[in-house]
Amino acid sequence: MDESGTDTETVNGAEDQAHATDEVERGEEREGQESDEQHEYETEEISYREALRRALHEELARDERVFLIGEEIGIFEGSYKVTAGLLDDFGTKRIREAPISEEGFVGLATGAAMTGLRPVVEIMTINFILMAMDQVVNHTAKLQYMFSGQVGCPMVIRTPNGAGSQLTAQHSQNLEGWFAHVPGLKVVTPATPADAKGLLKAAIRDDDPVLVVESLPSYNLKGEVSQDPDYLTPMGQAKVTREGDDITLIAHSMAAQRSLQVAAQLEEDEISAEVIDLRSLRPLDMETVARSLAKTNRALCVDEGWATYGVSAELCARVQDACFDDLDAPIGRVGMAEVPMPYAKNLENATLPHAKKIRAAALAVLGEETDPEEWRAG
Amino acid sequence: MARRKQAKGSEDGRGESGGSEAEPEDRDEPSDGQRQEPGGAAGGHIAPDHFEDAGSPVGPESQISPSADRLRELYETMVLIRLFEEETERQYKKARIGGYCHLSSGQEAVAVGGLEPLGQDDILVSAYRCHHLALARGISPESVMAELFGRADGCAGGRGGSMHLADPTRGYLGGWGIVAGHVPLATGAAFTFAQTDQPHAVLCELGEGAVNEGAWHEALNLAGLLQLPVVYLVENNIYGMGTSVHMASAEPEVWKRVGAFAMHAERIDGQDLEAVMEASDRLLRRAREERLPALLECITYRYRGHSVADAGTAYRTEEEIEEWKGNDPISRFGQILRDRGIVESDEELDEVRERMDARVQEAVEFAENADPPELDSLARHVYGDEHAGEQFARMTPGSPFGERELVLEKELGDG
Structure with missing residues (x-):
């Protein structure tokens, strides 16, 4: 177990973590700014997909214990091309093609993590992780605790959620809340290219099992990303991506991007909306949320997934407890219509938590009624 | 219980399976008309000679040849396990041990023989019936009993209990509680050995009931595909809870089922300590040296119920249990030691029993006096x-x- 020459690497890992902590502190000092700027490194505009690819490339190069395993991640370069070129650069030993066997290879990766490696598993989409649910929830999440910390589990499962391309009921889900429910797991949900790189790298360097839920509809989204090979986004820290005074839109993953669009529209209605991108669901940064609500006094939880028993349900419970005296209105929430995703384009549009629906929901929190005919169709 | 509730809707007295609509009608009525009776196999009674040895031995010759002293120690360990389990049942009934409690009495030879060839750096992963494996791996009775009592000094720090014993310092990465769920993990440990070129092997213990789980099939496919150094040690004690292997498996010949994974398998008498030791050594050596996985099915028998809460008699006859007790692994090995003159008298065997009994009592005393976790x-x-x-x-x-x-x-x- 401990023969894999890992001691030195662990020390390096600790240094990296220390580095991340520095960044946390600096981030706090410059709150509200685009705070992830590095002194020596330039930023570059790249896609969310490319940001993920670079994170994987850099971490594979940095730590030989890291290996990737998943379906079609080698010759095929990944179902969504996130692993493009990695097989050429790192070979078949580090880029492990797996059969269509999620329970098997998630369990194998967990066993490898228990014995000194640092696996990064790709599950083609979050819908297929259900095949591995027993491994993730009953094994990966619990093993450190069950054995009182005698066995570690430094592993990452990365998988995209999302909907909107007529992929229908079995391929259009946002199930990250299921995993954020489980002690022992960490769940991060990057919404931007910068965080796609920073959170994936932080997850790979973390000593716990981390589910990195990527946004499939955002893979082509472009943004400025640092070229720093040690660029990390700290877990458990939300980001205020737009400041405002009248209402706070709390969101994660693609909903955080969409909330920014809605906030811009609301400005035309002379409503000043603040937007919080949670970035991390477990740990969850409630301090940033509470601070925002002390200012805006109104909240709308925006989620790509179903609201019932979902991430927004958790947020509502915590906000009413933490911010009861600050609230001027009931907390609103908006998510995907609670139906399995239909195929027909018009029905799919109506099911998604699209901008018109989010805007109407925000207006409702502010006490303004809207005509459902204006937003129902999407 | 759930089934009984479901069946409530149809009050036609069709019994407990009335609610399981998805199952074909003839599911518990085999097509040959033989209804499953208590006693196990279609047709009843499963005698100790029901399953013959199968599969041609492969691999480098076993080099295990324990000294006389070591053979006496192996005997002692089997006795220790038996007495430990008997005491565990008493302590459970006094409510000093909680949760589920699965005893291994009758299966000592598989644990002691199967684990004897494990090297210092090899890894063991197992299912939840694991007291015998923990003791056979050398974890002290104090540490195991303290874990059962929920003490901080238990081998899992009081967070695991009966099903989650472990000691990574001895390469034991745990007992696991979801049937077959640990098989992919063990396969992953073997992956690490392959990936990092370490010349060690993994022994993955499981019950015969696990082989109908998807996790088993997926893990064995990966082990076969990637040629991983792992030996799957199946303790076939004939019954998964109260369901016999014949009732659970379309192909009850467990060893044959690895045919789908291009993997070698053998079936042996799991009540014969030396046979288990020889086969385990050979297949572990093959895994270490040739990087090839294998499955070793050991036919054994659990004397007690599935757990302490199960009397163990609803699905098998007293006669069957008695017949297996007549084939007891400890008595058999004791006789071998007597025949070879390694043990010179029955009194010497009695003395082992007394010593091991004292050992178990020390463990109970330790556990009683140990502190619970902070x-x-x-x-x-x-x-x-x-x-x-x-x-x-x-x-x-x-x-x-x-x-x-x-x-x-x-x-x-x-x-």
């Missing part, structure tokens, strides 16, 4: 990263009642 340690080890506390520091506002006091303000990480 309340303040409740949240420790949920996460292993040294920065987990900082990562969760901002989660407090609005957290559920008590979460701040019990978890968020306590040590979340491994530190």
